Amino acid sequence: MDHSCWKCSGTVFEQVVDRDSRVVCGVTFHVAVAAERCAKCGEITIAGPLVQAEDLCIAHWLATRGARTPEAMKFMRKAIGMNSKAFAGALHVSPETVSRWESGEIQPDAHRVAFAVGMVAELLGLRPQMRDILDAAHREFVPPVAPVDILPQAAS
Known part of the structure; x- marks a missing residue:
């Protein structure tokens, strides 16, 4: 990887799917996006x-x-x-x-x-x-x- 974790400066990441719920205009949206999880601290980053x-x-x-x-x-x-x-x-x-x-x-x-x-x-x-x-x-x-x-x- 050519980048590091913003939180702990770790450089090893695993690919994960980040799932979240958001309410916009009274509608609940379940969102799933590709993300990276830092192997060192567990911080999830979405591009x-x-x-x-x-x-x-x-x-x-x-x-x-x-x-x-x-x-x-x-x-x-x-x-x-x-x-x-x-x-x-x-x-x-x-x-x-x-x-x-x-x-x-x-x-x-x-x-x-x-x-x-x-x-x-x-x-x-x-x-x-x-x-x-x-x-x-x-x-x-x-x-x-x-x-x-x-x-x-x-x-x-």
Whole structure:
């Protein structure tokens, strides 16, 4: 290995699957990602691209099911990796509009949600049909009762 543990400086690692649960927009997501465990101290490290992929997978799941709550819009924006000003620019709205979406003052229109869905899909390397994106933007979001399994993979 050409790296060391941030915690103990150990240099021997084993490949493991890290399992975690996260709640986003009232939905429990069970997440499993490839990780490394330090043989010396047991610290588990997940590669940066997998952390981003985890957030993008959750954002994609929410977006394709019509989630446009304040929490969902903020989560999608952060998963995409944009600050509110950049997100506003990409969606051709003012930063104040994004702030109002994220605070719940107003709800984003379906076309803006469609653009956000498209950005999330593009970052995941997906090529959805425009009709699927528009359908997702118009869908009524209903959180599932059962947890959702997410298995992100780093982009190749």
